Amino acid sequence: MDVEIDQESCVAAGQCVLAAPEVFDQRDEDGVAVLLRKPLADEYDATREAALLCPARAILLSE
């Protein structure tokens, strides 16, 4: 699974970090989401959840 974050659109709600903390983090200076690493197979569901919850629809997945 490939994950892309549209950081321009990110509104730093933090939903992705709550849903998949191993995959997403937020920059300290402005809360914008960053990718920690590619999700492992057992993190796919949580990563999909993060994409679904993102209020800015800024997480793009390709599977």
Added chain:
Amino acid sequence: MTETQPGFPSTRPSGCPFDPATGYAELQAGEQPAKVSTPLGVDAWVVSRYDDVRTVLSNPNLSSRSAPSAHMSPHADLQREVESGSILQNDGERHAHLRRLLTAEFTVKRVQALRPRIVDLVEQHLDAMLATGGPVDLVEQFALPIPSLVICELLGVPYADRDQFQHWSALLLSVKRTQQEQLATSEELQQYMAELVMSKQEDRSADDLLTRLITRAEDQGTPLSVPELVTIGITLLIAGHETTANMIGLSTLALLRNPDQLQQLREHPEIAPSAVEEMLRYLTVVQFGLFRHVLDDIPIGAETVKAGEYLIAAISAGNRDTRVFPEPDRIDLTRKASAHLAFGFGPHQCLGQQLARVELIEVYTRLFRRIPTLRLAVPFEELRFKHDALVYGLVELPVTWDAVEAK
């Protein structure tokens, strides 16, 4: 306007103070979207299905330039110029800029760092409540002061002034206020905040949100004016304590009325995070939904909503949509509810949502464990609800407990 529209649903079913206004079920079942008349006097389209609510709140052709529930305020002026410091009412790039000046303060990590202080406050207030022996008003002694203290400390607002701004914010959020009262209150609060931010511009020694915001904006070459800082400060102060305070009081009551769910939470405090999402969904305290101006024609369902018209995203109805939440009128604390609409959706989704979550989780984890016999001190029928406030909640919640069991 040639035809008479049905009114915007704003009256809850009698005897069921947790359910959204009657009329939504009909709207949800009928043609989408539906046109209604509003207390403001304009007609507006209402979207009430979950998917539609999410879709419209993400649409850049809808503007949030009026107050979030402007349709409920008979005196709202839809043409009024948006204040340049308003994170609620600006759109597009201006909104993104303002929001990004603040988002560092509300990240998951930053809010986690506030958790120990939040725990202290919850425990202190429980100690104080227990020391009285009961009964107490849970709203006054617990639900209001905790979020108030948290947001005051975070912003750098002297807590000694809390009575004053609690009074102001209750007036500002009431749809029953007169225009004169609203203006007078707004001016007093602005005067207060202006003095506070000016003192923080002078003296940068305090480690608080407002001081950091002043410095951060300057560092980025986009300093904020005093009026802009005043708008931001007031928005955070009101949003930060009203919403969470009402959620604490109302969800405590809803849990007391659903003892099987409460027992589950008491025995398994680890479900508190999911319980919080479910209670946010179930109660949706921003009860009248979110008002938007239509900037360009957009197709929704069978209609084209036209530029210049108005639209209301009924988040409380969307959160009870059976297409997404089976048996939506039932509380199920282990339900997967985190995709609820209680914090809104789109670029304006609640900035303080992580803070609200941690406050609620710590309350849910501690209140019912420390006071296992917590119960109403008056008959349920005597409780008064804020039917006329933009943020729904309880006027007061008298509770008591068995003295022997409290620890």
